[in-house]
Amino acid sequence: MIKVDLITGFLGSGKTTFIKEYASYLVRRGENVAIIVNDYGAINVDRLLLGDALGDSCHLEMVIGGDADCTRRRLKTKLIAMAMIGYTYVIVEPSGIFDVDDFLDMLYEEPLERWYEMGSIISLVDADIDRTMSDEARYIMTSEVAKAGTVVLSKVNSNINQSQIESVKNDVLSYINESLDLYKCSRHVDDLYIWKLGQISDEDFDRISHSRYTSGEMVKLAGIIKQSEDHETGSNSSHFDSLFFFHVKTDISKIKETISQIFMDSSAGNVVRLKGFIQEDNGNWLEVNATKFKVNIEPISTGQELFIVIGENLDEKVIGGYWDSYRNGL
DSSP, X not given: OEEEEEEEESTTSOHHHHHHHHHHHHHHTTOOEEEEEOOSSSSOHHHHHHHHHHTTSSEEEEOOOOOHHHHHHHHHHHHHHHHHHTOSXXXXXXXXXXXXXXXXXXXXXXXXXXXXXXXXXXXXXXXXXXXXXXXHHHHHHHHHHHHBSEEEEEOOOTTSOHHHHHHHHHHHHHHHHHHHHHTXXXXXXXXXXXXXXXXXXXHHHHHHHTOOBOOOOOOOOTTSSOOOBOTTTOOBOSSEEEEEEXXXXXXXXXXXXXXXXXXXOGGGOEEXXXXXXXXXXXXXXXEEEEOSSOEEEEEESOOXXXXXXXXXXXXXXXXXXXXXXXXXXX
């Protein structure tokens, strides 16, 4: 049987970065690893980031965004194809807006149940979790944590001491368990694995990979995760939107300030995540990965001239007004 692990976490929690380390561990363990990534939107930035980091050590596939039913069909087709090739381990990174129960149900469908065994569900939670998030966002975060065998506390400030780390962990644990209680979940999270970038031992990875998953039954809220496009109005019924900005021109020396202003501008909507790439005048690429709490900009060997902005009730004109020029996704 092929093991399949699901790496979940709300938008901006660090799933892609975690997978870089986790997949490398599985390769060291002797697994033949394939990764399926499904970004929230038709263009997959995360696949490009993983490809740059992992090279040829893992096989990468993408599922192009779409409504929930379409994404499910495409994901099932990918899994069938991978079973034929001979991979021993598959990691699935869904979008940050995802129904875990739907994935588990799919693995019990023919012919997947003959080839695949559910491994572990690993859910990432940002140490700077937004306690002002909307009810819809909080529900999605809670539904992902509810099923996880291991809940990983990501993006812990490396400059704080152990006592401060414990305080952050306990604070986030309290918020998670309040959220689980809010949605009448049968689960209570007792501990979080504190992830420090580049410092997870193979022994810890082994424990995480065998942590499995829980039933985590909770109240279901309809109409939040499933997306369906209204072909008459062109609107999307999901509470969450994604906007695409191509060939963005802006003052790179002030890009952190510009992005921070976008997050703070209420007229832009509730911006949850901004990620993508921008090219410097010398031709070098920069990777941009931002939430309202932090803007990271790092060199990357290759890129694509686009930004994806994800959030609730987004206004393309307001956000686009922060760039000197751009081409939209139409």
